[in-house]
Amino acid sequence: MTPLVDVRDVAKAFGGVHALRDASLTLFAGEIHALLGENGAGKSTLLKALAGVHRTDAGEIDIDGAPFEQGSTRRSLEQGVAVIYQEPSLFPDLSLAENVFIGRQPVTGRGSVDWAAMRRNAKALFTQLGVDLDPDRRAQGLSIADQQIVEIAKALSTSARVIVMDEPTAALSAAEAGRLLDVARRLRDGGAAVVFVSHRLDEVFSLCDRLTVMRDGSTVASALVADTTPSQVVRWMVGRELTDLFPKLETTPGDVVLRVEGLTSHGVFDDISFEVHAGEIVALAGLVGSGRSEVVRAIFGIDRYDDGRVEVLGKPLPPADPRAALARGVALVPEDRRQQGLFMPASIVRNTSMVVLGGLSRFGIVGRGRERSVAAEWAQRLRLRHGGLDEPVERLSGGNQQKVVLSKWLATNPRLLVVDEPTRGIDVATKAEVHRLLSEQAGKGLAVLMISSELPEVLGMADCVLVMREGRLTATLTRSEATQERVMLAATGQVSVA
C-alpha cells in the first residue's frame, strides 16, 4: 500500500541549531499515527514543514506519490494537510459557522453568502464529529476544547486528508480529552491520516495504530503500537541514562522558606498545600495544563487567587502584589521567556539589571557603570555566549536567553527561586549548565521550586516531587519514592508505564 505522506531524511537548521537532522515519517490513509519525542526532539519543526510554515533544507516530502509543495500555508491546505494547534486561533467576532468556512463560505446563485447553507453545513460537521455546538454563536469565549473542534471541522470541510493534532489534549480535562479521542477515531474511520503528537502514553496506546519516535532531530524508531510497550517507547525517547544529567548535590534542607496552604483559584486549581525549605529543590510535575504555572503565578502575585494563604519566611505574603513578593526575596523565572521573561529588543545589560535597578541607583539616577559590571559578572558566571553585552537579547540562542533570564533573577539575591520550565527548548549542553547552576545555588541555601514537564529532569534534580493533575495535588513524593511510574500515574491518573 502506498503511503499517503512520505517524509524522507529531511533536515532543517536555524542558524547553528539543527532542529532536524535525519527525520522520516510515513503516513497511511485511515490510521492514527503517534509522533513522540521529548521537547526539542524536532516534532514541532517537522510538523511546521508539513504545515507550510518552513521549508526543509534537505530531504524529500511526497504526498500521494507526488512531491509536496513546501513553504506556503495556503498550499499546504490545498494539498490536504491541516494542522490543529494546541492553542487554536479562531476569529472571536465571527460565528462558529463562519469560522469554519471563512474564505470559502457557500454562496447562492447571485454570489452572496448563503447563511442558511453555511449554518446547515457547519451543524452537519459538528454532528459528524459527535459534538453539540451552536453554529451561530460567536467564537469569543469558547473553551479550548471547543475551539479545537471548530478547527477540526474546518479541516474536514477542506477535505483534508492529513490532520495533524499537536498536543491536543494538553489543555483539556479528562472528559474533553475523551471526546477528542473519539473525534480522532471518526476522522480515521473517514479515511484521513491523523498525526497525534502527545506526551501522554496512555492516550497513545489506547488510540493510535502506529507510532514514530524522534530524538535530537532524527527518527529513531517507527513501529506498530501493538508491537511495542510504553517503557520501550520511553527508552526510545530518552535514549540516554538518567545519570547523564547532572545529579543534585546532597544538602541538608534548612528552614521553611515557602509555605502554601489551601491555595485555591476557582476552576483553575484547588487546595494546594506544600512547603519548600532552604537548600531544597522541589519539582512540580504533571502534564501541561494541570495548573502548575497558574499556582506559581498566583504565589508570585501575577494572578489573583480565591482562597488559601502563602507564607514566605514565616510571614504571610499579600496576594496579587508582585512587588511585595520581590521585596520578600521571591523570584519567578516565567514559562515563556520571549513574552514574559525578556525584553527582546533590549540589551543583555538592560535585561539583567531590570529588577535590581533600585539598588544600582543613587539619588534616583541609575549607575551605568555598576549596572554594567553586574551584567558582566553574571554573564561570566553563567558562561554566557554573546557578541557583546550591548547586543539585543533577541539575537541570542534560546539557551543563552534563558541564562539572561536566570541572571536577572539571581541578581536579586532571592531566598526563593521559582522556575517554570527551566530548560524548555534549550540544547543539551546548556541544559546541563542550568542544572549545575540550580544545584549550586541550592547548595548555598537557595530554596528552589521548579516546574518541569520533563521526567528525567524532575527525577534527576528534585529532593521532593509534587505532582499535579487537573488543578489538584495528587502526589507528594520524596526523592527516593519518586519513580517514573509513580509520577506518571499521579500525573495521568492511569497505570501507564508497565
Next chain:
Amino acid sequence: MKHVPGAMFGATLGTAVGKAVGSREAPVAGALVVVLVVTSVVNPRFLSDQGRFDLMVAIAITGLMAIGQTFVLVMRHVDLSVGSVLGLSAFISASAVKGQPDGSLLTVLILGLAVGLAAGLVNGLLVAALGLPALVVTLGTLYVFQGVQALLTGGTRINADQLPTSVVRFGVSGGLGIPWLMWVCLAAALVGAVFLRTRRTGRDLYAVGSNPPAARLVGIPVVRRTLLAYAVSGAAAGLAGVLFLARFGGVDSNAGLGYELPVVAACVVGGVNILGGSGTVAGALLGAMLLKTMGVSLSALSVPEFWQQAINGLLLIIAITADRFVFLHRARIAREEAIRLRRAIRLAAERELEVSR
C-alpha cells in the same frame, strides 16, 4: 412535521425581530427615537417639512463618511485623513466647473469620487504594502492633503454664483421629501451594508480585524483587502466633498477641517469596534444620525450649539464604557459556565467510579 408556511414565516420573523432588538445597534436607534420625540414635543417646528429636510441634509455628509470609515475600522485600522480628503475633493471638483453655470453635476460627482479614491489608495498602499501603522500614516496624509488643499485654494473661496446651477440645486432639493444628499448617503449605506454582509470579500474584512495573523494563515489576501477598505473610505470622503459643495454652495481652505473625529465618534457610538472585527454600516449610519440629530436638536431646543461637541465626546466615552462592561460580563459568564461544566463532569465521573466498585 407539518410545514405550515405561515408559522414558519412567523418563526423566522420572530427570530429576526429578536435579533434586531438584542443587537448592538438597537439602543442607538432607540436613543435616536427618544431625541427626535423629545425635541419635536418641545419644538414642534423641529420635525416640520423644512426641519426634517434640513436635518437629513446635516446627517448626509457625516453619515456617508461614517459608512466609509466602517470598512477601515472593522479591519482594525483607522482613516484620520477623511476630513482633508473631503476638503481637497470639494475644491478640486469645484475648480473644474468654476464659472460654468451649465456645468454638469455628474462631472463634479465623478471628479470628487476620483480624488477620494486616489487619496484612499495612497493611504492603503502605505498601510497595507509597507505595513505602517494606520494612525501615523493617516495622520501624515491628513496633514499633506490639508496642505495641498490650502495651497490650491490659496486663500480664495469658490462661491455659489461660480458653481453650476445643477450642483447648487442638488444641495437644496430632493425627491419624495428626502434630500438628494440623503439619497446618496442611503444608497451608499445600502451598497456598503450588502457588501459587508453578503460578499465573501466583505466578510474577509471582519476576519482580518478580528485576528490578523489567523487571517493570513487561512489565506486571506490581507494587502488587497486593506487597499480595498482604504479605497472605499477615501471614495466616500471624496463623494462627501461633493455633497459638502452642494450643501454649503461653496468651498474655501477650511472645508473639512476637523471632520475626522466626529466621523470616528459616530462609528464607535454606532457599535463599530475600534479594535476591529465587528460593527455594521447600519450602526455607523445610526451613530451619525444620533450625533447629528443631537446637534440640531440643541439649537431647536434653544440650547447653545457648542454643547454639541461636549455631548459627542461624552456619548463616545459612554458607548465604549458600556461595550467594555458588556464584554467583561459575557467573559465572566462564559468562565463561570466552564467551571460549572467541569465540576459537573468530574462529579459524574467520580460517581461512576463509585458505582463500578
Next chain:
Amino acid sequence: MSRFTWDRAVIVLLVATFAVGAVLDPNFASGSNLGFVIQDIGEIMLIALPMTLLIMTGEIDLSVASTAALAGCVLGWTWRESGSMAVAVVAALATGVVCGSVNGFLVTRLGLGSLAVTIGSLGLYRGLCYALLGDSTVADFPTGWTDLGYSTIPGTSLPYVAPVLVAFAVAFGVLLHLTRTGRWLFAIGQSAEAARFAGIPVARLKFWLFVTTGAVSGLAGIVYDLRFASARPDGALGFELAVIASVLFGGVSIFGGVGTMWGVAGAVLFLGSVRSLLQLRNVPPNALTIVTGGLLLGSVVVPVLAARLQAYREQHASDVPPAAPP
C-alpha cells in the same frame, strides 16, 4: 561605529536647517527671530515631553489640546470672576490635572483603549470650553502676567518661557534616560507582559503618565493664554496633531519602547525653525503643513524601507538563511 538612528538624523536636520536658514535669510539667525521661534513652539514643546513618555508605553492622548484650551478658559473665567490671577492659575492647573486623571482612570481602571477614550475626551473637554465661555473671550489679563508670555527677558532676546522649556525638557529627559522609572517606561513599551512579571507597576505608572500629561497641558494652556493675552474657547486648535507629529518625527515609535527625549526636542525645534524660515521667505504657511505631513510619513516609511533593504542584502549576501530561533 555610528548607527543610523532617527533621533540622530533629526539633530542633523535641525543643524542643517539652521545653516541653510542663516545663509538664505539674514533675519533667520538673528536673536529676535530665534526668540520668536522658541515662543512659537513653546506650548508644543511642553506637551510633547510627557506625550513622549505616554507614547513610549504604547498609549496615546489626543485630548491634550482640548485640555490646554479648557485650562486656558478656566484661567480666563476664574480671573474674570475672582480678580486674582494666582487663584486663576491654580484653577487652570487643577483643570489639567483633573482632565488627565479622567483619561487615566478610563484607560487604566476601566481598561478602555486610549485612542477611543481620548477621541471622546477631546470632544468633551473642547465642548466644555464653549460651555464655560460661550462665544466670548477674556482679554483683560493683567500686563504683568501677559508680559511673561509675550516678552523677552530684559537684556536678552530669550522669551521668559525659554528657561521653563529648558528646565522641563531636562527634567523629562533625565527621567526617561537616567532614572529607574524611565527604564520601566521603556520596558512597558517593549513588553507590557514581561514588565508585569518583572514587578513593574504598569497600571499605576500609566495612570500617573496621563495625569502628568494633563497637568502639563494645563500649564501649556496658561502659557498660550498669556502669550496671546486672551482666553478663548477655540484656543490651541489642532495642537494635538502638531505634538504627536513632533513626537513621532523625533524618533519615538508609535508601538512604544523606542525613542529619545532629545530627538523629540530636536523635532519640535526643527519644525518650528522650518515654519519660521518659510514665513520669512513668504512661503505660504500651507507648505509647512505639507512638509510636516511629509516628514511624519517619512519618519515611518524610511526605517521600514531601510530594514527591508537590509534584510534583502543579508539574505543574498550569505548562503545560510538568517537565524530564527525555532
